[in-house]
Amino acid sequence: MTQILQVSKLNKRFGGVTVARDIDFALDEGAMHCLIGPNGAGKSSFFRLLLGEHAPDSGTITFRGRDITPLRSFQRIREGISVKFQVPGIFKALSVRQNLQIAFQHHLHGASLTGTIRQVLDFTGLTSEAATPAGVLSHGQQQWLEIGMAVGVEPRLLLLDEPTAGMSPDETRKTGEMLHDLNARGITILAVEHDMAFVQQIAHSVTVLHMGAIFAQGSIDQITAHPGVQEIYLGAVDA
Amino acid sequence: QDGPIKIGVLEDQSGDFAAATAVKVHAIELATKEINDAGGIDGRPIELVVYDTQSDNRRYQEFMRRVLQQDEVDVVFAGFSSASREAYRPIVNQFDGLAFYNNQYEGGVCDANMIVTGAVPEQQFSTLIPWMMETYGPNVYTLAADYNFGQISAEWVRQIVEEEGGTMAGEEFIPLGVSQFSQTIQNIQQSDADFVVTLLVGAAQASYYEQANAANVGLPMASSVNVGQGYEHKRFTPPSLADMYVTTNYIEEIDSPASTDFVERFRAMFPDEPYINQEAANSYIGINLYKQMVERAGSTDHDAIRAVLAEGDVCFDGPSGNVCLDPRSQHMSHTIFLAKVEDDHSITFPETWENIEPYWLGDAGCDLTQNDPSAQYTPSSPPPAP
Amino acid sequence: MEFFTAILSITYQFGDAFAFLVISCAGLAVIFGMMGVINLAHGEFIMCGAYVTAATARAGLALPVAILCGALAAAAIGMVLERTVMRHLYHRPMDSIIATWGISLIATQGVLILLGPTMQGVGTPLGSMALGDRSYSLYRLVLFAAAVGLLGGLYLLFYHTRFGVIARATIQRPAMARALGVDTRRVYGLTFGLGAGLAGLAGGLYAPTMTMVPTMGATFIVESFVTVVVGGADIFLGAAPAAAILAIIKASLTAWYGQLFGQIGLLVAVIVVIRIMPGGLSAVVKRWQR
């Protein structure tokens, strides 16, 4: 299988904090991969590095065979990456519909644009809120909206930073099913998550990040059983 | 034609220039009242149409159009800064109006639609500079506002200093609005100037005097624009303006019967007037000159009025003595007073020059009795040779 | 000796420019930096301080006391305005531009109508000191000392007192601060009052050296805005280096090429510095601190 994303020897420091330490990472085309790790491990920072929001101190990022390290953020997005941020990145003053329109108009036009908007409204459950300013949605609804903005354009690679934070177990499951659908359509998915049930539901394989470095990698069962991961991340298996 | 004679008045009653110009409106009101009380102009009362131009050139453009087109005034009295004059001049020309500019300025406006009663450089500098050089020495430092008035006045000073065999110890231009002068003060101290010509304009630049005094510069100063216009000697604490010499065509301290009488009448009508400056006198004179010309012409028609002007004997005995309009340039002759600011900021007059003509424009080739270029000339860009 | 006096002279010029920038921007820095309000009436608070200082000094108060009166008067007016107008505009920084511009129009013209076009000033105290062929106004040294003291005082107030921390918190997340027990209205009132008072202080300090007219605030406004913005988001870290850099540029250009170049150079320097450091100087200082 071809690799859609290759990251090699990626380093980034902020003053005294190392957010990426010699990260070597690769993602197969069509994979569903989860990135987990303690709070502050550098997961969101890793996304920001992939997206070009932070410039790495060293290292390269290759996407679909092209070195995208020197590219600007918007150029990387145009290569086929889509993202949902940890803190909902939506246009608060604009209506839900406009949020979606702006997200899609670059790729879609006319009938396919309106069609996609309707579809996305439908599956995010926001149809009745289409004309509502996004800023007044509840937190969970904002999460949904941003997921909708990210998936509607059918990217090659979907980056999701804690997509289910603030969702009920039911909705979390629904999100998982949606990701499976998308994956089945050929979209590669890389998600950061803390909800292990969700990770279990979606991930083919898992990478654990700790203090900016890759700490462990493997299947979900290997990872949950990993004593080191239990110690730094999962906590004692009790409760 | 009966009805009143309408005079448009566009002066800055607010904004940066208000300090020096509010009094001009009062002077016009005084003259109007006196004339109306005495039966008006040829029996017709004067009616003033006054707008506050807010020290804003745009307002001059808007209101010049308004007074000429809507209010249909017979004549306009307008403008303090030269920029405001230049802003409205195209409009006066377009509507073929008649405007009085009652302000001392850098000179050179050769425009048949304009009558200028303010003093011009040849009147103020040809008197002031030689006197100062004789009294204090030949080395002159000029400190001037960095715009047309300052630059052109400085050019006059330089020319006269050279003609008189002196040298320029320094010449410095200050952008409008600058209020901090530490470096300038040092520059002056380092030069071997015998006196400083200050051609500073606006409230901000006036801070120079206080700062120079605090740093103990201690050189005599000479000016064509200070004291007579902005009464700095009244506004600053003595002795910051001590040893300042100013050539002016009028200030309220002038101790002649005509002047004291003028001041009395003025203060009777406007008891709180902070200061009656030369522009107030010029505005007052302007109305009276206009009255005379209309009466002699028998109408307010511009051509008729200019025909009267061309006779060359339009004169008035005003607060500053006898003044006459020069038909070629439509500027006015003046008696020039040398005012000296003493240590306690009282004024003395060491010297007076009677009847100084506004000769430069005419000599340079401006002759409005022959043609109307509607232009402004300066010594370095004189009218094209005929 | 010639060399020595030249060095002394340029140092004096620099200190003078530095003091002007710092003193004139301090009040603005507090109001803008702390509250995000772009206060176009800053110059009018300065004018108010200057007028009150001059009036009280001429009424017989000692100059330092008169300056204090000026600052307090401006602070009081600032707090009244905060209560009546500004309070309604905190979440609308753009509208605060318009409101403060309106206030500045009212203040300038109101003073013109009420007190006339000019007011008599007070003389500069302390006299001068001669060194070589130059002499220096001693009061200018006082201004420099005041600038340094002001910077230090503000830094201590906002970074090392509870009030400062609470004020900064309030500005960043007003609702959250309220939910934590902070009386945000009082904080806003005090902060705005402090900013206005500092502007009044600037007016008081410069009153003895300047023409007293209703529009006198305008001389300060561009320089103070420019200094605050070049300083960047963290005004107390940024204002001092910003004032220093701008003062060096302005003083040397003025010394060598005259006032025009000093004036234009200052503005061009602003453009260049912002271009090089798009977050302002404080962003750089912060990165370098860690």
Add this chain to the structure above:
Amino acid sequence: MSRAEALDAPAAPARSRARQWLSRLEGPQTMGRGPAFWVAMAAVVLAAAVYPLFSNDYTVGNAAYFLVWTFMAMGLGVVWGYCGALSFGQTAFFGLAGYAYGVITINIGSAYGLTWLALILSVGLGGAFALLIGYFMFYGRIKGVFIGIVTLSVTLVLETFMAQTAGPQWAIGAARLNGFNGMSGMPPLTVPWFGGDVVLYSGTALYYVLLAMVVAVYLGLRMLLNAPFGNVLVAIRENPERTEMLGYDIRLYQMLAFGLGGALAGLSGALYTAWGQYITPSSMGLTSAALPIVWVAVGGRRDITATLLGSVLVIAGFQALTIYGSQYALVVMGALLVFTVMVTPDGVVATLMQRLGRIFGKAG
């Protein structure tokens, strides 16, 4: 299906581009839609068109003068209201284009309608300079209040520099810059006509020309703002990082919007110069620079209609106040500003339109 949805309804593939653009006269980025709005709009234009018949030359000329400024206001509306970049220096482009018009016309004259060429060149120059400044700022990652200060500095540099160009050495061809006193002697706009050029002095003819230009620019902006371009501008205003992460080159968009704003400011500048045959450095000074911000903010900056009507209202209102208020005018003006800002947060006209929209909402 909701109204908004109806507007986005699938475009028939055969529909021409022109119809697509026309459909963008309405959209999410502009207030006012439906027959009621357009009838009202047409009524306003019609009233504006016939009113000279019932008025005098001065009033019409004065109205033309108000229209001169609206382009700068609409440009600032795009840059600030839509794209979120508060420019404090639109007057730089205004002044530059104003001077350019003067320099060009003084040098090439006004025959054969060359003044229009000068107008176009000046507007182009204003726009190009704005693009340059925009490139400098947005590609340098300057944002927020820094944009305000950089633009303010630019306009003040121009003012300070131009103020000292009094001497004869400061001339471009036959055109003397003439320092602070300002440049004059340029011809007004002229239309070549049989039997002699029609000179567009500040009269009825100029009024109609300007009215047509205002309507054209207004409608053009409506279409542009409701096009994908306008959506992206608004997105940048709301959340630039997110917008970039949706694949838009935000700096390019910002620069283009800024260029457009500069060109419109330039249009006002060139027209102003032609109108008064005069341009001065103080039109690039601090007070002049603050004015457009006031007009736009008071009218309503987030809607181009509000910006347009609001700025006319404010300009006319301020002038009327000055005429009738003598020295109290500025005090009243200040009080009105404070009052309106507190009472109508979205701007006077925008608030009015919202109210009207609510009243007629069902019908419209």
Add this chain to the structure above:
Amino acid sequence: MRDTVLLQTTGLCSGYGGEQVLQGVDLTLNAGEIVAVIGRNGVGKSTLMRTLIGLLPTSAGSIRFGGQDVTQMGANHRALQGIGYIPQGRDVFPDLSVRENLMVGEVAGAGRPAPDYDLINRFFPILKDRARQRAGTLSGGQQQQLAIGRAMVSHPRLMLLDEPSEGIQPSIIKDISRNMRELNAQTGVAVLLVEQNLDLIVSMAQRGYVMEKGRIVATLGPDEISSRDAVRRHLTI
């Protein structure tokens, strides 16, 4: 003490602008209790919390806290009365350091015992390690810990905890749960918990309310709240 009513709302209504979100909420919380409010996205849980702390005005109904009617009281006064608020999305002061954030928390502690920083540091060691870091650059989970720590500083009698598990690593969720229970046991602080995380609800709450469309539609007793299945059932209505 467990039986004294600490917080009681009757017919509580509030919302944003014209839109009513809470449509008459009645709930009671005794001193020292940990009570959960559960419900789907957008039903008004956060709105309830904001109304309780006073950031949203009450449009109808009343709120009593500690025997006092606080319905008309401003948020800052309620904080001084002993209500601590940990909002959804954390709302740390981004440009203040961690230590300064905690300092702001001290304001509401006026008149109560001095802050127990030892306890806070024991619960959340990261807050000590990063004392000088700007809070805005903390990771999401770190910010959550700071927000809880900041509320602890003033020894509130009631903590309003809005989705504290959001974005938190499993072990820290467990820690939070354990710490909050310990804090509750030690100091008797009552907790009103809005959550969707089953583990946290089940491990922490002693009782629960189910919310739907701005109303309380069910109550969960101690048995139901400690059953994952029962809770899940209510969350999926």
